[in-house]
Amino acid sequence: MGVRVSDLTRTYHRGKGWRPRGAEVTALAGLSLEVPTGEVHGLLGPNGAGKTTLCKVLSTILLPSSGSAAVLGHDVVAEAALVRPLLGIVFGGERGLYWKLSGRQNLRYWAALYKLPDDVARRRADELLERLGLTAKADDLVETYSRGMKQRLHLARGLIGDPKVVLFDEPTTGMDPVAAHDFRGLIGELRDEGRTILITTHDMAEAEEVCDRVTLIDKGRVLATETPRGLARMSARHRWVEADEAEVDVRHLPGVVEVARRDGVLRVRTDGDASARAVLDFLLDNGVRSVRAAPPTLEEVYLEIIGSRGMGV
Amino acid sequence: MRLFLTGLRVQFEVMRRQPDHLLTLCTLPFTAVILLSVVLHSARPDLVVNAFLAPALMGLWGFATGSAVEVVTGDNWSGTLEPGMAAPGALHPVYLGRIAAVMGLGVIPLGETWLLGGVLFGVTPTIHHPWVFWAAMAASVFAMTGTSLLMAAALLLSRNGGIYQNFLSFPIYVLSGVMVPVSYLPEPLRPFSHLVFLSWAADLMRDSASPGPVSAVGWRLLAVVVLGVVGLVAGRLLLAAVLRRARELGTVRYA
Numbered sequence: 157m158g159v160r161v162s163d164l165t166r167t168y169h170r171g172k173g174w175r176p177r178g179a180e181v182t183a184l185a186g187l188s189l190e191v192p193t194g195e196v197h198g199l200l201g202p203n204g205a206g207k208t209t210l211c212k213v214l215s216t217i218l219l220p221s222s223g224s225a226a227v228l229g230h231d232v233v234a235e236a237a238l239v240r241p242l243l244g245i246v247f248g249g250e251r252g253l254y255w256k257l258s259g260r261q262n263l264r265y266w267a268a269l270y271k272l273p274d275d276v277a278r279r280r281a282d283e284l285l286e287r288l289g290l291t292a293k294a295d296d297l298v299e300t301y302s303r304g305m306k307q308r309l310h311l312a313r314g315l316i317g318d319p320k321v322v323l324f325d326e327p328t329t330g331m332d333p334v335a336a337h338d339f340r341g342l343i344g345e346l347r348d349e350g351r352t353i354l355i356t357t358h359d360m361a362e363a364e365e366v367c368d369r370v371t372l373i374d375k376g377r378v379l380a381t382e383t384p385r386g387l388a389r390m391s392a393r394h395r396w397v398e399a400d401e402a403e404v405d406v407r408h409l410p411g412v413v414e415v416a417r418r419d420g421v422l423r424v425r426t427d428g429d430a431s432a433r434a435v436l437d438f439l440l441d442n443g444v445r446s447v448r449a450a451p452p453t454l455e456e457v458y459l460e461i462i463g464s465r466g467m468g469v
Numbered sequence: 470m471r472l473f474l475t476g477l478r479v480q481f482e483v484m485r486r487q488p489d490h491l492l493t494l495c496t497l498p499f500t501a502v503i504l505l506s507v508v509l510h511s512a513r514p515d516l517v518v519n520a521f522l523a524p525a526l527m528g529l530w531g532f533a534t535g536s537a538v539e540v541v542t543g544d545n546w547s548g549t550l551e552p553g554m555a556a557p558g559a560l561h562p563v564y565l566g567r568i569a570a571v572m573g574l575g576v577i578p579l580g581e582t583w584l585l586g587g588v589l590f591g592v593t594p595t596i597h598h599p600w601v602f603w604a605a606m607a608a609s610v611f612a613m614t615g616t617s618l619l620m621a622a623a624l625l626l627s628r629n630g631g632i633y634q635n636f637l638s639f640p641i642y643v644l645s646g647v648m649v650p651v652s653y654l655p656e657p658l659r660p661f662s663h664l665v666f667l668s669w670a671a672d673l674m675r676d677s678a679s680p681g682p683v684s685a686v687g688w689r690l691l692a693v694v695v696l697g698v699v700g701l702v703a704g705r706l707l708l709a710a711v712l713r714r715a716r717e718l719g720t721v722r723y724a
Contacts, residue, residue: 174714212551212719215555217554219716219717237557243555245552247551251548252549252551253547254547256487257483261482268558269553269558269563271557
């Protein structure tokens, strides 16, 4: 098993002092999760759901309050020293790099912290710079990098120790669409190399494209773990109908919850099978020939299961 | 040792590209000129060596409190501390290497003060026992490195580290007798000055400029080194405790 988390709880206490004793905040509330070796697993949830806390516990940065977590069979608390060489962690955003060093110097520094011999460190840094398209800027200071380049350097840093398990915490934050697309290709390569990957993301399209399975979490608990397609099947409350080049209005039909048009495709959300059938019949009766029942997107499932909180956390 | 050297190399690169770290070298001439002016104007040739040593040792301390103690808090702010905590290698040798790199610059104020004295005032003190002088200087750099690790770990606990950094300047200069000999301090304060390695080092360096024999050189050097080792060990333990606490609480700060 790549990652096994069992009844994991993590609470924080607000307040000051060496041992704060203020109000208790629960980040993880008995979370259990299993990620088989070699799987790309997505962790989806709103802000404050506990995704980053879970990544920190798995990467030994944070101790759990109770429960257990193991990486490739090694407990993250009792065997932290065995876990660390197996893990690479990539945080999103621009922090976590030395801006006054070059990209190559950053990687050499982290290679030393991963105890790589000098020649291996040099070779591995060069390989990663090449793989992530940073060779031309390898000797420039990180402060001159674009946001996307810094993010790619983060990825290189996370892979410098040749980890068997890689944790990505919002990895495409700040990447432009091209870089984000390349990142998805990289995930595929890492999967082909047999690595276990855990990705936290808000990007549903990304999760749908790269993840073998996804786990929805909220308030520190697992709501569902499934393949993206399996998760869509779990969304039983609504049915979707899609039609190409349909210029008819279906909003008046009973059971229609939502109507959207994008790239010439009409997408209708209905409140059940009967309503979906009625919409299909209506479209066919009105001369629309390209009509189909469509599965919900992961985003729709996410919104349905977690609920729309607006700006709430 | 490799992690220590990695820290040393990284810090040299950072300082090379960030001249802010050399700010002490810019402010030091003002202190040196004022002290030398006072001593020479008041016709106190017996205090010339004090006026030279004070800015030099203040410079050493200034590098420590200005740059060295910020290597850990800097990593915390820049977000490099957390991935460091997740890495297999120990962090304390890296930070010790980075602090040692800063303290390596701590000998520059000595040359700067000597140069200023010679160029502006036409005086430089004669060092009659150069090996004692340089041994005391080397021991001071070592002790400053150890003490800086302790201060760096302590600073990580505070949200307002700058206040403590400021506090750790003038009172320490007075307590350690780098300008005014400890014998001028009130009696109750004098025992505390012996806990500051700079007081031993400053005394030794002043004595090395006297023509007479220097007494108990070995023991006094040992005092500097032992205080440095105490700082080093305490710093190592405090850093481990702070990082352990960070893992437990999810935060490194105390207040």
